[in-house]
Amino acid sequence: xxxxxxxxxxxxxxxxxxxxxxxxxxxxxxxxxxxxxxxxxxxxxxxxxxxxxxxxxxxxxxxxxxxxxxxxxxxxxxxxxxxxxxxxxxxxxxxxxxxxxxxxxxxxxxxxxxxxxxxxxxxxxxxxxxxxxxxxxxxxxxxxxxxxxxxxxxxxxxxxxxxxxxxxxxxxxxxxxxxxxxxxxxxxxxxxxxxxx
Amino acid sequence: xxxxxxxxxxxxxxxxxxxxxxxxxxxxxxxxxxxxxxxxxxxxxxxxxxxxxxxxxxxxxxxxxxxxxxxxxxxxxxxxxxxxxxxxxxxxxxxxxxxxxxxxxxxxxxxxxxxxxxxxxxxxxxxxxxxxxxxxxxxxxxxxxxxxxxxxxxxxxxxxxxxxxxxxxxxxxxxxxxxxxxxxx
Numbered sequence: 177x178x179x180x181x182x183x184x185x186x187x188x189x190x191x192x193x194x195x196x197x198x199x200x201x202x203x204x205x206x207x208x209x210x211x212x213x214x215x216x217x218x219x220x221x222x223x224x225x226x227x228x229x230x231x232x233x234x235x236x237x238x239x240x241x242x243x244x245x246x247x248x249x250x251x252x253x254x255x256x257x258x259x260x261x262x263x264x265x266x267x268x269x270x271x272x273x274x275x276x277x278x279x280x281x282x283x284x285x286x287x288x289x290x291x292x293x294x295x296x297x298x299x300x301x302x303x304x305x306x307x308x309x310x311x312x313x314x315x316x317x318x319x320x321x322x323x324x325x326x327x328x329x330x331x332x333x334x335x336x337x338x339x340x341x342x343x344x345x346x347x348x349x350x351x352x353x354x355x356x357x358x359x360x361x362x363x364x365x366x367x368x369x370x371x372x373x
Numbered sequence: 374x375x376x377x378x379x380x381x382x383x384x385x386x387x388x389x390x391x392x393x394x395x396x397x398x399x400x401x402x403x404x405x406x407x408x409x410x411x412x413x414x415x416x417x418x419x420x421x422x423x424x425x426x427x428x429x430x431x432x433x434x435x436x437x438x439x440x441x442x443x444x445x446x447x448x449x450x451x452x453x454x455x456x457x458x459x460x461x462x463x464x465x466x467x468x469x470x471x472x473x474x475x476x477x478x479x480x481x482x483x484x485x486x487x488x489x490x491x492x493x494x495x496x497x498x499x500x501x502x503x504x505x506x507x508x509x510x511x512x513x514x515x516x517x518x519x520x521x522x523x524x525x526x527x528x529x530x531x532x533x534x535x536x537x538x539x540x541x542x543x544x545x546x547x548x549x550x551x552x553x554x555x556x557x558x
Contacts, residue, residue, distance in 0.1 A: 205428070208428060209425045209428065212421050212424045212425050212428065213421045213425070216416065216420050216421040216424050217415075217416035217420065217421070220416040220417070220420055221411075221412055221413070221414060221416060224411070224414060225408070225411050225412055230417060234417065234420060234423070237420070237424060238423075238424055238427045241424050241427070241428055242427070242428065242431055245428055245431055308403070308407070309407045309410070312403065312404045312407040312408075313407065315404065316404065316408070327405070327408065328408060330405070330408075331405060331408035331409045331411065331412040332412045333409070333412070333413075359401040359405075360401075362400065362401050362404045363398070363400045363401045363404075366400040366401075366403070366404060367400060370400075
């Protein structure tokens with residue numbers, strides 16, 4: 177092969193690589209968009225359970241998918257996209273929660289207790305239910321961070337103990353023991369707060 | 374898929390300080406019911422569309438092209454070497470061309486004075502250099518002669534003292550020459 181032929185072949189190959197890159201990028205973006213369509217709702221609920229603010233939860237979901245887009249090269253290596261995405265959004269919301277410590281928790285709890293569904297109840301029952309939810313959420317906030325996280329994730333029916341362990345980066349047995357402690361502490365806190373009333 | 378975690382028994386392998394009885398379990402389950410309600414809240418309408426739109430607005434990441442296959446093998450090693458040599462030649466030639474064409478600026482003529490107090494040298498002793506200028510015509514100043522003797526003579530008019538000749542001694546003569554000596558007497 178002469179030099180000019182080699183240069184021409186190389187140039188053509190560079191063009192082919194550029195075209196392949198573009199096609200691959202588009203395919204990866206389509207894959208991320210499919211993930212967003214499939215799991216945006218789940219991620220939103222996970223984010224909302226911690227942040228308790230619709231706008232903040234949506235921002236967290238958006239940030240999670242932007243991170244996914246940034247690391248789209250590794251998408252093929254991920255075994256379970258759902259757990260992987262929940263782990264990403266979980267870390268994001270914990271980070272945001274840590275940074276937004278200045279906001280009083282009581283506002284969040286009262287707001288959340290109001291938006292919880294109370295179908296087919298009278299006004300008095302709705303008020304009573306909201307009070308009960310606020311009391312429960314107040315007790316959840318008093319739990320130690322490790323126990324609280326496990327308890328909150330266990331409320332998601334689509335997450336098994338193995339998956340919670342994967343999200344939190346701990347073993348399954350740790351998840352079980354933390355959940356056990358969390359339930360006991362919750363019961364104690366609720367009994368204590370009821371005895372005070 | 375594994376069993377959901379909310380089906381775990383509360384009394385497992387970890388015995389702990391449970392606030393015993395039915396009430397504790399009831400309280401715990403009520404609390405979990407609240408958390409489950411939160412977990413089941415519906416997501417807002419059009420969330421996924423907004424997320425996808427946000428992904429399209431995200432800045433694109435730059436990619437680095439790899440060597441083409443025909444150049445990446447061992448056969449293309451000499452071509453890569455030639456390309457590298459050509460780049461080096463162009464850069465070095467350009468630099469040399471600029472270096473030879475640009476005339477260095479003439480250094481300013483500066484009279485360097487030895488620093489005062491420099492070790493091993495002579496100090497200027499605070500002397501300042503003054504530029505050399507042409508000597509212009511020098512106007513001679515008229516010399517005025519002062520009549521000093523005349524003034525002195527006017528101030529102290531000579532007084533002649535008439536003394537008898539026989540009494541004129543060398544000492545008396547000296548006294549007589551001094552002005553005011555006679556008046557003091």
